Amino acid sequence: MKFYTFNGAALALMERSLRDGTDPSETEICEADPTFPIKTKRSKTGRVQKWREIKSKLVLSEDFVAQCEEPSHRIPRREDLERIFRESHLTTDPESASVAFSIHRSWRETWKSISSVYQTNVKKFGLTRESFQHQLDTCSCKVGVTAEEPQTSQTTTGANNNVETVSDDEQDDFEGFPDQSDSNSEDSEAETYDLFEEMDISARDPDAGIQINKRPRAVTRHDYQNSIISRDTLEQHIENLSDTHNVHLKVMKVEKTTVSMTTSIGDNKEVSLLGTMKTFACHRAGIPRRKRLSKRRRKKSSAVGCSFRVKIFTPDEESQPLQVRLFPHHCNHTPGSEEDSCYLPVHETVKQMATDCLGVGMTAQQTSNMLQSMQQSVSIVNINNGRWRTTLTRKELSQLQYEIRCSKRVHQDDWVGTYAKAQRLRDQGVCIFFQEYDPDNEDPDKRPFVLVLQTEWQRQMAERFSPNSVWTVDSTFGLNSYGLPVFSAVVPNQNRQGLPIFYLITSNDVKTNHEETGVRLGFEAVLQRMTTRPNAIIIDKSLTEKRAIERAVQNDPLSWEDGTQTKCRLLLCWFHVKKAWTENLLPKLDGQMAADVYDRLCELMLQPTWQSFDDNLAQFYAEYENVQQVTKYMRGWDCDEWRSMWVRAGR
Structure with a gap:
């Protein structure tokens, strides 16, 4: 189904779905409209997925459903198409004494009247072209639009359906029906013309008038220059051809074949010889392929279908010369131009x-x-x-x-070079912990690759500024070809400027605990070298980092007093908390609701006591109890795992 029009039950169900913020089930959609389209035929929830896709394009305006881009135009129901047409097509004549006497508008006036109230773009679930044309055909006035005989406005009486012309001056000279599949209803006033009708040219007669988009004659096997050369002059001959025709040749195909050629230079006798045919082509030959859609910027293809070719036939008999066939026809590009040079190789x-x-x-x-x-x-x-x-x-x-x-590498193998570099840094006192990658080791703590770097200056800065302060820990990816995460910790100095105090690199194999184990071992190595501890460690919402640091601090005697943790408490970074809300929750909500939800979440985050937080949280759930997207997302933050880490009352 290319375009879809709602029936009465489906439109009522969509209105209820928009009002309540919920989605109906597969059964409810089928009961409302069995012809409702399916997103994917193999999916059991294909109609629900399609329903959500259509719902995201609609909005509830006052007492009707409309398209988001045109909220003032109603979406019609299939059952009301005839009524809508009659109300817009028939008007009462004020000068007539009979109430039954009505005027049939022209199709243009009828369409304009419908477009002012209802949606007429079929891509936006509006009135379809076929249904409007059907109503025109079935109307008693028989008003229609053809390219040969444009129709006029007509009048009929309700009693005898007699048809009479109102005015010859109102003849509709618009040719064709406005196609709303590619434009809005407001654009239907623009007149369209048929090029062949305006120029009086037959579209099927190639000899009539000017031929448009004439295709060039295809290059055949007869359009080449044949020459015979000796074997020792082959390379020089190819160089001369390249310089003469300004072309960079590339090998396109090599195949075994049989060719008829002269037995020797100057001899007119031809024989069939078996040999190898090597085809050289222009660097812009070939057909451009459509690449897969991705986030990367699409690069323009260098292939434009150039037909320049050089075919060299080398007979298997070494006594025979070489045959060169030159197809000297460039097409779709200009050799030597600035646009063409960007696809050439560098000298x-x-x-x-x-x-x-x-x-x-x-x-x-x-x-x-x-x-x-x-x-x-x-x-x-x-x-x-x-x-x-x-x-x-x-x-x-x-x-x-x-x-x-x-x-200049130490070793061509990346891992061997890394191990050698780590050993060199260890001798210099920069590498404080290093463990080789051994995924098959029986001890889980010996499996991940771990590398922790900390200079003596960084250790001194950590000792100086950590008391009554915090560490900020974050990780980043894409800094190496293997995708290993790089962790860094920063402590603010007396001017509130961040100073890096150590770097940590670890492996992160899929379906393993390498990353968590590596972070834990790295923090344990750093804490063992220090005599002071920060009050808190700020992280983003990463369960791996949270569990790793908790296990590293769990057995640290300097972080605990009388069974109570006083140092190295974990807190969530407020910047990453708001970033998570902005990326994961707010795009799913409407504009005003998204702004209100964001303000309420910020109020919850800044509550100074747990009592005020619980009271505001209860009000938050009560206010958005009908919006499942908000309440479901909020439960991921209001849990024992994260609750005390992002609210101000827990700091």
């Missing part, structure tokens, strides 16, 4: 210059400026711009920097 001379600049310590921007200033040098001017590119992008310069760094 080795330019790449070597960039490598030399980066090797002596120049930045990517300095290297780029250097290459720009050297464009007029002899070594770059002689390069054929139709075959090679003489500039490098920022990404290519970064790749060269990475290759240079890789060439």
Whole structure:
């Protein structure tokens, strides 16, 4: 079903769903409208998913349902289409004494009258084109719209259905029916014209008038230049062809085949020889493929379907020469142009210059400026711009920097190089804890990879500023090719500026406790080197971090006094708390309700006592008891696991 129109029961059910903020079940939707579309045929809740999708596009205005973008236009019911048409099509003549005498409006006036009240965009669940056309056909006035004979306004009487013309000046000269599937009802006033009718050209006659979008003749096997060369001149011949036609050739296909050719150079005798056919193509050959949708920016394809080809046939008999077939026809691009050059490979001379600049310590921007200033040098001017590119992008310069760094590695294997670097840092006193990756170890604490870095200066800053202060711990991803999380802890100094006090890297294998174990071992190693403790440790809402730090502090004697924890208490970061509300709850609510819920949650977070928090929480649940999305989400925060960590009363 391409477009859907509500019936009376389904529209009433949708009105109740919008008012109560709930979704009906699959059975209720089927009972209301068995023809309701399904999101996915294999899903058992396909209609419910489709219902939610349609519901997100609708809004409840006063006493009717409307589309979000047009809240003043009612969504019609299928049962009311005939009544809506009659009310808009028939009007009483004020000059007539008979009440039964009525005027039949033209189809344009009828459509305009309907569009002013009801939704007429089929993509927005409005009146469909077929239903309106059906009502026009079944009306007694027989008013219709055709391209050859535009209709006029007519009048009929309710008694005898006699048809008479009102005015010839009101002849409707609009050709065609307004298609509301791609535009709003307000745009129906714009006239549309048929190009072939205006120019009096037959669309099926190729010889009549000007041919539009004439396709070029396809390149056939006869459109090539044939030449015979010796084997030792093959490379030079390809270089000459590339320079002559400003093309960078790439190998497209290699296949075994049989070709008829002369037995030797200058001989007119032809024989069929078995050999290898190698096809070289322009760098912009091929058909662009549609890439999968992703969050990454889509890069324009270099393939434009260029037909330039060079086919070289090499016979198996070494005594026979080579046959070269040249298809010298470029299409869909201009060789040597600026737009075409961005898809060419970089010349080795330019790449070597960039490598030399980066090797002596120049930045990517300095290297780029250097290459720009050297464009007029002899070594770059002689390069054929139709075959090679003489500039490098920022990404290519970064790749060269990475290759240079890789060439200076301790070891080509990443793990071996990491272990060697960790050992070197341990000798320098920077690495305070290191454990190799051993996922098959019998002891769970020996399985994850853990690396904790802390300099002597960082330890001294932690000892100095930790008393009567807090640590802020957070993790980040994407800093290494293996996706290992990197944890860092920060303590504020006397100027409230954050100072990093240690870094922690650990493995996080799927369906394992590597990350939790690694964080616990890292915190235990840091706490063992210190004689002071912070009052609290602030984290985001991560259950892994919470459990790991709790286990690390559980056996720490400096954090407990007489069985009561006085140091290293865990608290949630208010910034991450509000960020979680903004990303996970508020997008599911309407604009005004989302603002009200956010204000109430901030009030709950700032309650100074548990008594005032409980009272405000009870009022919050009572106010939003009919909004399941709010109450269900709030229970995830109002639990023993997190309740004391985000409310001000617990700080």
